Amino acid sequence: KAGVTQTPRYLIKTRGQQVTLSCSPISGHRSVSWYQQTPGQGLQFLFEYFSETQRNKGNFPGRFSGRQFSNSRSEMNVSTLELGDSALYLCASSLGLGGYSPLHFGNGTRLTVT
Amino acid sequence: AQRVTQPEKLLSVFKGAPVELKCNYSYSGSPELFWYVQYSRQRLQLLLRHISRESIKGFTADLNKGETSFHLKKPFAQEEDSAMYYCALSAAGSGNTGKLIFGQGTTLQVKP
Numbered sequence: 001k002a003g004v005t006q007t008p009r010y011l012i013k014t015r016g017q018q019v020t021l022s023c024s025p026i027s028g029h030r031s032v033s034w035y036q037q038t039p040g041q042g043l044q045f046l047f048e049y050f051s052e053t054q055r056n057k058g059n060f061p062g063r064f065s066g067r068q069f070s071n072s073r074s075e076m077n078v079s080t081l082e083l084g085d086s087a088l089y090l091c092a093s094s095l096g097l098g099g100y101s102p103l104h105f106g107n108g109t110r111l112t113v114t
Numbered sequence: 115a116q117r118v119t120q121p122e123k124l125l126s127v128f129k130g131a132p133v134e135l136k137c138n139y140s141y142s143g144s145p146e147l148f149w150y151v152q153y154s155r156q157r158l159q160l161l162l163r164h165i166s167r168e169s170i171k172g173f174t175a176d177l178n179k180g181e182t183s184f185h186l187k188k189p190f191a192q193e194e195d196s197a198m199y200y201c202a203l204s205a206a207g208s209g210n211t212g213k214l215i216f217g218q219g220t221t222l223q224v225k226p
Contacts, residue, residue: 003157004157033213033214035214042216042217042219043200043214043216044216048213056213090158099205100146100204102148102160102163103160104160105150105158105159
C-alpha cells in the first residue's frame with residue numbers, strides 16, 4: 001500500500017499570502033489529522049477530519065483551516081501568512097478515528113514564510 | 115492538563131549497552147500511549163503502543179500508572195537504533211480524537 005502522500009514537499013511564501021497544502025491518505029483510511037512541527041513547540045495538533053467532517057481542532061487561529069473530500073483526501077489552508085507559520089506540516093491518516101487507531105504520517109510539507 | 119515530558123533531549127550510548135528512554139505523562143483519564151520513531155531522512159512512524167504489549171525491534175515499553183510513566187527500553191542497543199524517539203499520548207478518550215500530545219523527543223545516538 002502506498003503511504004501518506006503530501007504535496008508539495010517545499011513551499012516558500014511571503015508574509016500576507018495564503019497557502020494550500022495537500023494530503024492523500026493511505027487507501028481505506030478515513031481519518032486525516034494535521035500537525036505543525038517547529039523546533040520550539042515540537043509537534044502540535046491542528047485538526048482532524050473524518051468522513052468529510054472536522055472532528056477536532058487544536059489551539060490555532062482561524063487563519064488555519066482545512067477540509068476533506070469524499071475520497072478522504074485532505075487540504076489545509078493558511079491565510080494571511082505570518083513569519084511564525086514557518087514550519088513542517090505533517091499529515092497523518094488512520095483507519096478509524098485518530099488516537100484510537102495508530103496514525104500513519106506523511107513526509108511533510110516544509111513551509112518557509114519570508 | 116494533558117502533557118508528555120521526555121526529560122532527555124539526547125541520549126548517547128555504546129553499541130550493546132542497555133537503553134532506557136524516559137517518558138512521563140499527565141492525563142486525567144485512562145491513557146493510551148505510543149512511541150513513535152523517526153530515522154534519518156524517514157517519516158515519523160509508529161514503533162509501539164502500550165495496549166499491544168508487544169516487542170518491536172527489541173524495544174518494549176511498560177505503562178506504569180502509579181508513576182505516570184511509559185519508558186522505552188531495549189536491553190542491547192544497535193547502531194541502527196539511532197533516531198529521534200517521540201512519546202505520545204492519545205487524548206481520544208476525552209473526546210479529542212485525532213489528537214496526539216507529543217513529547218519534545220529524545221535523540222538516541224548509538225556509538226560503535
